[in-house]
Amino acid sequence: MKRMQVPDPISVLVVDDSLVFRRFLRDIFESIEGIKITGEAKNGIEALDMVLKANPDVILMDLEMPLMDGMTALQHLMIHRPTPTIIFSSLTNEGTARCFDTLKNGAVDFICKDFMFQEKNLEIYKDTVIQKVINAATNRVRSIEPMFAMAHKSEKSSEPGKQVIFCEDCGTRRYIDSEEELTLNEIRCSNCGDVIDLSNIEKLQRNNFITVLAGGRGCFRNLLSIIPNFDADMGGALIAVIFEEIEHVNAFAEYLNSISRMKVLRVREDMRIDGGNCYILSGKDYFCLKPFSANYAFQRIQNTAEGPLDLLLTSVAAVFKNRTAGVILSGDDIDGVQGMRHIAEAQGASFVLDPADCFYKDIGILIREKCGILATVGEEELVRQIQALHYNAKKSVTTA
Numbered sequence: 001m002k003r004m005q006v007p008d009p010i011s012v013l014v015v016d017d018s019l020v021f022r023r024f025l026r027d028i029f030e031s032i033e034g035i036k037i038t039g040e041a042k043n044g045i046e047a048l049d050m051v052l053k054a055n056p057d058v059i060l061m062d063l064e065m066p067l068m069d070g071m072t073a074l075q076h077l078m079i080h081r082p083t084p085t086i087i088f089s090s091l092t093n094e095g096t097a098r099c100f101d102t103l104k105n106g107a108v109d110f111i112c113k114d115f116m117f118q119e120k121n122l123e124i125y126k127d128t129v130i131q132k133v134i135n136a137a138t139n140r141v142r143s144i145e146p147m148f149a150m151a152h153k154s155e156k157s158s159e160p161g162k163q164v165i166f167c168e169d170c171g172t173r174r175y176i177d178s179e180e181e182l183t184l185n186e187i188r189c190s191n192c193g194d195v196i197d198l199s200n201i202e203k204l205q206r207n208n209f210i211t212v213l214a215g216g217r218g219c220f221r222n223l224l225s226i227i228p229n230f231d232a233d234m235g236g237a238l239i240a241v242i243f244e245e246i247e248h249v250n251a252f253a254e255y256l257n258s259i260s261r262m263k264v265l266r267v268r269e270d271m272r273i274d275g276g277n278c279y280i281l282s283g284k285d286y287f288c289l290k291p292f293s294a295n296y297a298f299q300r301i302q303n304t305a306e307g308p309l310d311l312l313l314t315s316v317a318a319v320f321k322n323r324t325a326g327v328i329l330s331g332d333d334i335d336g337v338q339g340m341r342h343i344a345e346a347q348g349a350s351f352v353l354d355p356a357d358c359f360y361k362d363i364g365i366l367i368r369e370k371c372g373i374l375a376t377v378g379e380e381e382l383v384r385q386i387q388a389l390h391y392n393a394k395k396s397v398t399t400a
Contacts, residue, residue, distance in 0.1 A: 006034030010137045013039045013056035015047040015073070016088065017065045021113070025060060028126050035133060044073025051081050058136045060129075063089035063102065071102065078106035078144050084136040088113050095248030100255045103221045108139045108359055132359075135218075140356035140378070207275045207295060209236030209323045209393035210316050211386050214309050216243035216283070216331025218359030220252055222379065223329070224259075225357075229383045232262040232276035235394030236323075238386075239273075239316070241309050243283030243334045253280040272297045283308055283334060288315035306338070313339025317346040323393050324348035325386060328367045330358035337370045344371065349389055354378040 014025050014037055022040050029035045039054035041047040043065045063070040070087055077083060087102040090113040099110045109132055188195055215222060223240055242249045250266060257264035264278045273296050286308045290299035304311060316324050326343040343350050352368055355361045357379050
């Protein structure tokens with residue numbers, strides 16, 4: 001086992017109905033100076049009582065327990081006594097909806113117990129647990145409302161008002177003032193005279209701003225706290241680049257779509273980038289932007305020396321100039337230095353998430369050091385600033 005350095009003393013509460021697993025965790029931390037188990041509980045009810053008595057810095061809690069399971073205890077905890085909590089499970093794997101539920105409900109990380117039962121991984125598992133506890137102790141957690149199962153997408157406003165359509169040939173914008181106009185057989189572009197297709201208004205949302213969010217380990221939690229706050233009508237598009245296992249990224253895109261107000265799509269070759277959508281890429285996807293009618297689409301690139309994030313950021317900055325934003329989330333081993341520099345050179349907005357909101361802080365530290373002055377903001381402030389950038393860009397679009 002590697003010798004870990006603990007910056008400040010950390011008190012830990014262990015919550016698990018298995019005496020064997022509680023002893024296993026106690027044995028791990030007894031050999032580490034600076035980390036102390038200050039309490040143990042067998043179920044969620046005991047855990048909530050113990051939190052008040054022991055006031056731990058970090059909680060390690062099993063998901064499946066009698067009387068009160070870990071998910072229910074986590075929801076109560078995050079309402080009344082927010083504490084950095086790492087969830088363990090022997091029945092739920094990483095990268096599943098149940099795993100993402102725990103992160104959405106306030107857990108800072110999730111560990112599958114099955115990993116420890118592979119004998120060759122035992123020492124790696126111990127080091128992993130210790131490092132995650134050290135990371136968790138430096139994480140900020142906030143009081144949040146519980147998410148009971150999957151949230152439903154918000155209904156779109158039914159209030160009458162103007163809708164905007166674009167000619168896909170020349171890009172001219174036109175306002176549709178009433179539902180009556182949508183029942184007309186055809187509407188012609190005032191500029192080039194072509195017929196504008198009204199069969200699917202959603203696909204006619206034009207882009208006026210793009211924000212690229214990127215992260216590695218720990219960024220699932222960040223994105224679950226950020227993306228569901230955005231409305232589809234704020235204008236522009238979001239692109240999230242996630243340096244995690246591809247199957248986990250695929251599952252996450254589906255999960256995030258189910259709880260977000262904007263449409264969340266897993267990127268594929270030639271997919272058009274429409275305003276009001278969030279697009280998900282993995283850290284193994286090499287894409288740039290290419291013109292597509294009056295809009296842009298994703299183009300896959302082969303045999304490039306650039307990293308996937310640098311490639312995408314550079315492409316977005318070249319196309320959208322100062323109508324871009326780059327955001328670095330939790331992570332430890334992604335690229336992005338050159339891409340963030342190109343965002344800054346194009347006079348776009350650059351942000352690094354506050355280290356207190358990042359489970360892994362290395363990439364944020366690297367970007368700040370290599371790219372000069374970048375705004376460091378918490379999750380809530382980041383949401384406000386991205387919304388402001390998109391809405392302002394939407395207002396500033398000039399009618400052709």
